[in-house]
Amino acid sequence: MxxxxxxxxxxxxxxxxxxxxxxxxxxxxxxxxxxxxxxxxxxxxxxxxxxxxxxxxxxxxxxxxxxxxxxxxxxxxxxxxxxxAPGAGWSAYVVDEGGFALFRNGAWSGPGEAIVSSTLHGAQSRIVTVEEELSLTGASVSSSIVIPDRAICFGVSTRTTEAITGATSYNCGISGEASKFGGALGIAAGSTNAGVIGPQAFYIDTTITITANMSSFTGGKVRIALHYFMPRVPQI
Incomplete structure (x- = not known):
């Protein structure tokens, strides 16, 4: 056949x-x-x-x-x-992750990253979204995910996934700019903020910091999502 x-x-x-x-x-x-x-x-x-x-x-x-x-x-x-068997360039919406996975170089990647364009020599323009849920305690909590060196950041969005206790509100930012991505944000479960900026280029891996207002955190959770553009240099 x-x-x-x-x-x-x-x-x-x-x-x-x-x-x-x-x-x-x-x-x-x-x-x-x-x-x-x-x-x-x-x-x-x-x-x-x-x-x-x-x-x-x-x-x-x-x-x-x-x-x-x-x-x-x-x-x-x-x-x-x-x-x-998938072919190069196939994409699939992944229901339990809420985004698209892409098949390239013999493997699936994403959700979280989309290649907008690329060259024959491996240069790429990537739009990336990554997220992390932070459990809150003390005066501030820093993320383990980072805005990468050489990324152009569009913003950091937040959702309070579990009601925050101790603080009256919180800020989302980076070291030296505590409210860069939003200040006096809501502590009730379901509160959200789209903390858009410039955009701005970063030249060192940079963590996101959630800072308590008025008092320290005694509980609660916030999910953060980084939104950025990442260039990939030619590989050959």
Missing amino acids: TTTPILSLPEIAAAQSQKHVTHNEALGVLDAIVQLSVLSQAQENAPVSPANGARYIVPAGAAGDFAGQDGKIASYRDGAWSFY
Whole structure:
């Protein structure tokens, strides 16, 4: 049986009997990989009772029905799993992460980073979003994620994911500029702020600091997200 060169769809041969079988198989492949949206890329074992049509990106080292299918798209239909190898440049919306993953250089990356443009020699323009949830205690808390050296930062957004106690409000900023990304921010669960700036270039890895106002933090959590542009120099 011959297949198409890009998606490997089975083609109906001249004078073939049971043409509907080949046609339906091709429709099944299209249904699985076109407008691709997967439930997760961290499912290490195939779910016990998946919904018909459920799709996953198989992570490295997966077991059970996913064993040996690293990086492939797993699609469940009519009681069985099918696996499809992605091609360079394929993207998939990852439901449990709320963003797109991109397949390049033989592996999936993201959500969190999008390559806007690139050259044959490896130079790239990247738009990056990364996040971290901080548990609050004391006068201030610093992030483990950083605005990287040579990044152009657009801002830091915040969400209070667990009501903050102790402080009356909080600031989001960096060393020496405590409220650079927002001051007197809300302590109630669900409070948010889009702390946009300049944008501004940074020339050293820079942590984000959440600082208590009026008194120290005794509890609560804030999720921060960094939004920045990152150039990648030519690789050859």
